[in-house]
Amino acid sequence: MQKQSQETANLPVVVNVPEIMIPFNKLKLSKRNVRKKIYTTTIEQLGDDILVHGLFHNLSVYEELDKNGKHTGFYEIFMGGRRYRALEHNVKRKLMANDALIPCRLFSADEAIIEDYSLAENTMRETLHPMDEFIAYKTMSDKGMSHEDIAKRHFVSPKYVRQRLKLSAVAPSLLKIFEKDEMSLAQIEALTLVSDHKKQIAAWKASEGNHDKTDITIRNSLIKDRVSSDDKQVVFIGLDVYKEAGGKLIEDLFSDDGISYLEDRSLIEQLVWQKLDSKAKELKASGWSWCDTSFQFDYGYEHRFNKLERIARDYTPEEEKRFDAIAERLKVLEDIDELSDDEEDERYQLHEQIEELEESVCMYAPDDKKYGGCLVSFDYRGDLKIVEGLVTKQDWARREKDKAALVQDTDSTNEDGKAASSTIESESPEPAKNISEQLMAELSAYRTVALKAAVAKNPRQAFTATLFELCSSYFKHHATQALHISVSLPDMRQQPENLSDSLPAQQLAEMEDFWRSSLPLGDDNLLWEHISNMSDDERLTLHAFLISQGIDATYQKGAMHSAFSPSSMDRRTQNYLRIAEAVNLDIVDTGWEATEDNYLNRVSKTKILEAVEESCGSEKVRMIEYMKKGDMAKEAARLMSGLGWLPEALRTSANIQAPSIEQEQPSELPAYMNENLPEQVPDAA
Helix, strand or coil, rough: CHHHHHHHCCCCCCCCCCCEEEHHHHHHEEECCCCCCCHHHHHHHHHHHHHHHHCCEEEEEEEECCCCCCCCEEEEECCCHHHHHHHHHHHHHHCCCCCCCEEEECCCCCCHHHHHHHHHHHHCCCCCCHHHHHHHHHHHHCCCCCCHHHHHHHHCHHHHHHHHHHHHHHEEEHHHHHHHHCCCCHHHHHHHHCCCCHHHHHHHHHHHHCCCCEEEEEEHHHHHCCCCCCCCCHHCCHHHHHHHCCCCCCEEECCCCCCCECHHHHHHHHHHHHHHHHHHHHHHCCCCCEEECCCCCCCCCCHEECCCEEEEEECHHHHHHHHHHHHHHHHHHHHHCCHHHHHHHHHHHHHHHHHHHHHHHHHCHHHHHCCCEEEEEEEECCCCCEEEEEEEEHHHHHHHHHHHHHHHHHHCCCCCCCCCCCCCCCCEEEEEEECHHHHHHHHHHHHHHHHHHHHHHHHHHHHHHHHHHHHHHHHHCCCCCCCCCCCCCCCCCCCCCHHHHHHHHHHHHHHHHHHHCCCCCCCCHHHHHHHHHCCHHHHHHHHHHHHHCCCCCCCCCCCCCCCHHHHHHHHHHHHHHHHHHCCCCHHHHHHHCCCCCCCCCCCCCCHHHHHHHHHHHHHHHHHHCCCCHHHHHHHHHHHHHCCCCCHHHHHHCCCCCCCCCCCCCCCCCCCCHHCCCCCCCCCCC
């Protein structure tokens, strides 16, 4: 006991250090202060805090001595450099007098351990535990301070104050766990998604039973039956509409994106259908014979129909004037060599205005609407999507029959005994007068062969013709028949739910939106001219998009001698794999991973265990092999999440070695290509 007292008595204690008041302009920083790195932002905040609360800790100084060991009248600060800089910041802002008296502790200048003191002060501090901060904010709030006042006095945002108060309201038993550092800050933040203490405690206990009790696990368990405010359905109807309908939601105070979680899924679906049905009624009232509505926008839907073409009316004088004004301003901008950011934004907006104006004068013929219909849905962003002018094969045949009857009627004799001219012009030229159809057929056969030979010598125009025909086939749903080439879309009626929300589908949708808005699809002559004037890179990019629409990697079961026999299915698969290898397709990068819904609940328990063993190892298999299938699928999905496992049907690198795409190029073009070659075209492969 006596020994312990002696050791305690020998501990170094800083005593008898006088406290004095020193004018600020007599203070300077010591080179013996160990803190060298200073952050400007924190200095400014500390300066503001000193103005509100004062200086809590005195500066530690010693007298500055000259060469002769005499006091210069200045004092050097070796502990409190940040506080000094904060005071200096206030002086520069004229918020404090230059000669204001500052409380200081005066040490001896010849003290041998000045650096030791300085280092100890800067390293031996303990950061305030977040729990202490929660309680402090709650105490201030309980005493009547508003969120804004607390935020202002402590230089934080009102949202930060609300977050701390929300954390202080978590179940007391959980706060004790957090205080013992047995729960992370992220985990307790996740628990604030619900205010009910029983639900918070249940969520925490459930997470303790998991091998992975991260904040994400807790958060997902609390919101699994709720809908995020950035879900496409919520964006489509609007959050305000949901609230006005009496829908309840939970605000996630700790979301950087301001996300909330809506509780009433059935109300959301009801509001979605109401909006879709309302729009469908408007479209039917405008003359369409039918209108489908769908929760999932199917980008292949319209390609199952024939498509009506729109006609453009003349501009009104006001529209003509507006068009000329936009075009004139665009010309001014396009004559500028280098546009500023604002000018570039203006140019983009002007082009959008022209597109909107051109779109506004295009319409479907009223007489055509009775044959067709439309689809109303919304895309993965929650934007309304309307596809008009869709005609079934049966209705298209009826339309053609009615047109033929109309031609026959109008060709009949009118009141004056003269034949009335047809109101519908034939798109096919009649054989030249005084030439038999037999001769016309022979001459056209010759011109076909001649054109083939000419096109074969002109790769650029051959590419133009290909792009033109593919555009007509894909975007306009009818080919010109001058070139027998088209895009045949795969049959994808059997597809997973929410396929349109997947990353690849979203990318394709954005590409299609871009090309539909960029190409003059309403006029064949303008379309040809536009494609001809595109750069080689643009043409190749358009070609890649159009060709991609014909890719078919679907599985179809067929009999031995059917169109989809096992051998033909095998050839399709092998070529799909070659293409996938050539473009470096990795399904994992597209965002697919095995879940209960898309795979695990739809295969046998044996398959589930095989997947877990491949991705996680045999030890994880032993953890779940005793479970019922539903529980096994759920736990397997959790174990495999983020590991990049794929079922065999989605693997792209197995069972085939893709041929190298760096093949030796011929040193010279074929002889026929050297004649009248206008220009070289980049390899489209």
